[in-house]
Amino acid sequence: MPGIPVTAPDAGKSALRRRLLAARAALTGDEVAAAGEALATRATALPDLAGARTVAAYVSIGREPSTRTLLERLRATGTRVLLPVLRPDNDLDWAAYEGPDALVRAGRGLLEPSGPRLGRAAVTGADAVLLPGLAVDRRGLRLGRGGGSYDRVLARLEAAEARPALVVLLYDDEVVDEVPAEPHDRPVRAAVTPSGVRRFGGVEEVEG
Template sequence: MNPCHVTKAELRRGLLAVRAGLTEDDVSETGPVLARRALELPELASARTVAAYVSVGREPGTRALLDALRTRGVRVLLPVLLEDNDLDWAGYEGADRLVKAGRGLLEPDGRRLGPDAVAEADAVLLPGLAVDGRGMRLGRGGGSYDRVLARLEKAGTDPALVVLLYDGELLGEVPAEAHDRPVHAAVTPSALHRFSRG
């Protein structure tokens, strides 16, 4: 399947089908590797506040990274999905403070900080299914993170935008629309990938 001749929906279906073929061991073994690799990024290693997310299902694991950041004294913000698909935020206070929410998500049970809290982040981890050489990210299509990126732009902040992926999810081209914003880096188990911030 040539990515530049498929729609976002077709590309999502193909990438999700590959992820569905991963075993639980594949997923659990990848998380700690991704955490070590991600912390090689100076933008994450030096961040005081990181907006992240809790991986679910066959997503590349974030939990080891969340705990590593918290151990370093980093303030970690996690999303809370609102009814309109926008995101509120709350602080991560450990895995035992995560609760099941709608759509199979896990969310922190602490005080809600408001949708604008993401503007305090030095780095933002974005979920994604793929990224291309321009840094264009393919998300799941819900639009939640498009709103986050628009909110950051409106606030005039410039946090490092980072996506965690499996090897093989760096593509030649991802279909992009006018509102799509590139990420600055992608972390895969085997490498760090940087994209121009120009």
Template sequence: MRAPLNHDMSGKAPLRRELLAARRLLTSQDVENAAAVLSSAALVLPELDGARTVAAYVSVGREPGTRPLLDALRERSVRVLLPVLMADNDLDWAAYEGSAHLLPAGRGLLEPDGPRLGPTAVLDADVVLLPGLAVDRRGMRLGRGGGSYDRVLARLSAAGAHPALVVLLYDDEVVAQVPEEPHDHPVDAVVTPAGARRFTT
């Protein structure tokens, strides 16, 4: 598959390729086992423990699994919002009502079948779970490069909303440093199968 013709001046593209290649080596059992451990590690974070509304996402492929965590949050009567990708790559949101209410969407994603709540629904979240490929010791996150979550973070910032930002990763995806651009936001915590780690900003 040819790489997209973008001009990556930040040096992020080679690191993304390396991390995605490592994920492709994981078996389905590896992913499933890690997802259960990730859920347990995330649920003990005080931010999640006290959250009323969590903006999350449905993991796909070899991403660190979120399904057990989504269901555990629902069992705690937490309101879980899931993203709905719009045509311009921005994100709308809808409530998670269980795996039976997830539908296949574009790019291999799964999206909730309920009413769309609008892009500003994320402003109600106490915690935002961000997908990513890596995080460094400063809390800087490397995303996939689509820009959807950059828009979400900019929307939160513009509204003066400060939910806890948490990224779920595999253990070896916590790295010394990721390339940084001016619009990048640090996260507050990372959860891996080995446990949770907080960053001070």
């Protein structure tokens, strides 16, 4: 699985985000769709998801690695899927996924479930949490978009002493040598890309 070395000019989060977003913008719709199918196959084979009763996920937008097929496959197996609802303060509420027809267009181009809100703490009951991101490094540290919503989610999990499997969904070339880290950053358990799974924790393990 290829990785992008992060050199000194790209050391800052903003520079790295710009480069990764530019690479995503160059992808075609067919490439995004094909990656989404491969991601769904890889992710549903993960024991962390295959054995999960509740998975907190998200609806991909734009050129993000597509989660549409994955959401449907999880729901088809009887897994309870929670999706985020963006609050005015940039924190996340949650609601159950009831299929693509029950999604509504919200602010910032997001698609959100139309069902009852379950509260910010609903995520603490998930067995696995799928995280959006732009990159992950060899330590399992994730680079997000910088909005802070998922930092709050991770802090909430920590405060509740919840230990779900944290999994980030990425393209192959978004597994990098190093991302700029802060003391509060919490590593993910695994990164799923179209070509494989990379696990973290002690000894790094790659599954093709």
